[in-house]
Amino acid sequence: MRKLAEKILSMDRRAIYLLMASAALLPFVTGPLGLPSRVSPEVKAVYDRIESLPEGSPFLISMDFDPASKPELYPMAEALVRHAFRKNLRVIGMNLWVTGSGMAEKILSDVAEEYGKKYGRDYVYLGWAPGATNVILGLGQDIYKTYPRDYYGNETSGMPVLEGVRTLKDIPFMVDLAAGDPGIETWVVYGKAKSMAGGCTAVIAPGMYAFLNSGQLVGLIGGMRGAAEYEALLKEMGKATVGMDIQSTTHVLILGLILLSNFAFFATRRRR
Structure with missing residues (x-):
């Protein structure tokens, strides 16, 4: 011995x-491995809100992060877009961080291919526009003036995916995925028209609970663990599950x- x-x-x-x-x-x-973990109420609330949306409803996701936060927020974005496509929602993607434009485009196009979704009919990627706060305020007044063309240069006016959508008030639910500022707080202050949830890196998650507890956010997905919990709700083990394993x-x-x-x-x- x-x-x-x-x-x-x-x-x-x-x-x-x-x-x-x-x-x-x-x-x-x-x-x-899919090791067992408890799904937190704030993550379940985001899942339940998307589940409650009628088929064909517009759903806005703003992917405000860069490659530095990819391990946490990329799987989160994939899971949310998968859920939206599974529910046959009309997905409207955008971002306020220019360094994340390419990642946001790849997330939408890759997941859309998985589900056989057609661009312009089932989803659109508006891309990045300068101004952050002004962009959000513009969306609250007229989406087509703020984004006359999408990420690929197509005219947004007349797109079937945006039918009936003129301002943020026409979007029943949105999620902002943020690695910093501009991010969740910016959206809460300037762009929360109806119902909103947030997703963020683990390091800034504690600061977002003030918005959750006050009812300004219906739910919150925090870090890789939160993304893995969302994947568990979808019964699809993805990158976040592997990361937590x-x-x-x-x-x-x-x-x-x-x-x-x-x-x-x-x-x-x-x-x-």
């Missing part, structure tokens, strides 16, 4: 690195190594 304890205490750090790498790669090799397996390994090394330390000390 003493020799085993001494071997544990003198373990080569490269062996620990190898164990950590193996634990991190496990969900990629085996596929998502990686965190779980590596954390379990770290905890195991700490316990093992402490056991070995006290075992050798008693022998002395």
